[in-house]
Amino acid sequence: MTEASSPRTKQDVIIIGSGFGGLSCAIRLASAGLRVTILERQSHVGGKLQQVVQDGYHFDRGPSTITMPDAFRSVFDQAGVQMEDYVQLYELEPRTRNVFADGTTVDLSKNRGWMKEQIAAYSQQDAMRYDAFMDESASLYAEANRHFLGKLLLKPSDKYNLQMLRSLLRVRPAVKLDALLRRYFSHPHTLAMFGRYATYVGSSPYLCPSIFAMMGHVEAEVGIYGVKGGTYQLIEGMTRLAREKGVHILTGVEVHQIVVRHGKVVGVDTDRGLMEADRVVANGDVLSVNRLLLAQEHRKRMSDDRIAKYEPSISGFVTLAGVRRQYGQLLHHTVFFPEQYEPEFEHIFGDRMMPADPTIYLCYSGYSESGMAPVGASNLFILVNAPYLSNAWNWEQQQACYGDFVLEQLEARGIGGLKQSDVLIRYTPQQIAQDTLAHQGSIYGISSNSMKQTFMRPGNQSSDVQGLWYVGGTTHPGGGTPIVTLSGQLVGEQLVAEMGR
Secondary structure: OOOOOOOOOOEEEEEEOOOHHHHHHHHHHHHOOOOEEEEEOOOOOOOOOEEEEEOOEEEEEOOOOEEOHHHHHHHHHHOOOOHHHOOOEEEOOOOOEEEOOOOOEEEOOOOHHHHHHHHHOOOHHHHHOHHHHHHHHHHHHHHHHHHHHOOOOOOHHHHOOHHHHHHHHHHOOOOEHHHHHOOOOOOHHHHHHHHHHHHHHOOOOOOOEHHHHHHHHHHHHHOEEEEOOOOHHHHHHHHHHHHHOOOEEEEOOOEEEEEEEOOEEEEEEEOOEEEEEEEEEEEOOHHHHHHHHOOHHHOHHHOHHHHHHOOEOOEEEEEEEEEOOOOOOOOOEEEEOOOOOHHHHHHHHHHOOOOOOOOEEEEOHHHOOOOOOOOOOEEEEEEEEEOOOOOOOOHHHHHHHHHHHHHHHHHHOOOOOHHHOOEEEEEOHHHHHHHHOOHHHOOOOEOOOOHHHHHOOOOOEOOOOEOEEEEOOOOOOOOOHHHHHHHHHHHHHHHHHHOOO
């Protein structure tokens, strides 16, 4: 995937990192005629989303739940092509199977009647309040779409104005997600099922703002989608389009420093030498980019002390299991909840330890599409929420033991035989940090466990270095695959306007 040689001429824009944000931004820029080069330190594009194929088993190591398809479609639309010529999505119905410790199962569905029937099986009261909750969820999504997700907040006037104030008041930023859910529901199953949406932005439902209740509408009514051939095909499709538009994509390139002269970016110093550009876009963790790639004299407003004050998001402990068995209780997406949900987040954010009784998420893409595993076999992506890296948990010592514990937990829930898998690969927060330079191994950049870290994230435009921009989960508008893709589009549009194309 590495192109034979580096571009010898000065580029209009160099993008560091080839995740969804970087690819999205590159396509927008190149579609406007700008000269763009992407530099990726890994051997394959995709950032945290990588593809693993072994012994006939196909896995996506990274994001697997695809929502908000229009965020991806807009990348192709603005480039003047049909998305279906590059990648095919298919809607999942039911969306996700939720399995609780007492054996109760709720299959998330766009059919509100069926949802209420399933919830009524354990709580008539919660079922009666489902419509009202979904209406509020839709309202929160509309508000976020109108005022937060679709625009950059570059100037103080973008953030501090009457319209924004009114919007913030409408989404009640001081109300926690769990507190909002309790206005509608009382049963632990329902509270856990919808509280889990906090983890989509790497946070705790007991700490993050209630705006993330919008994910109820996003998943049930906008939809959850699979990707033909696996989620990595989204990356493949965007990469193909980027190259067709003239983007240079160089993999296996290490950026040592963002080069700044007289307060302005002039390029990047790499293991292939200096590459010059008028603008640099960093598609990576803003905190890591500043700490590792900018000299301290060039980042007065993002000092080490300030970086240390941000709370990182959760990370994840992943097991890829290719097993010659199939499991009738699994859908494409299945979540096994513990008996009590709150202790998981106390362990992760309070103790910085792995949960003693974790929620376990499984993606089984072979459920929807044959050929993802050998006949009669299953390709399972297994994820447990994990704390960001600290001295409280040593992955080198604990990986094997905790990995076996997760498989034992699944066996107790009827998903047996995993220890005898043909393929068994584990991937820890430590490896996430090594591969992607994610700050303290976090998946979503900073957490959204406070109003400030949710609504006042580090800006897309560097306040220290002219010509340096950021896309990705740490910056505005936030974490999650479609949101990161939007950030790339928004920054791309701003740079096209700035550079006069």
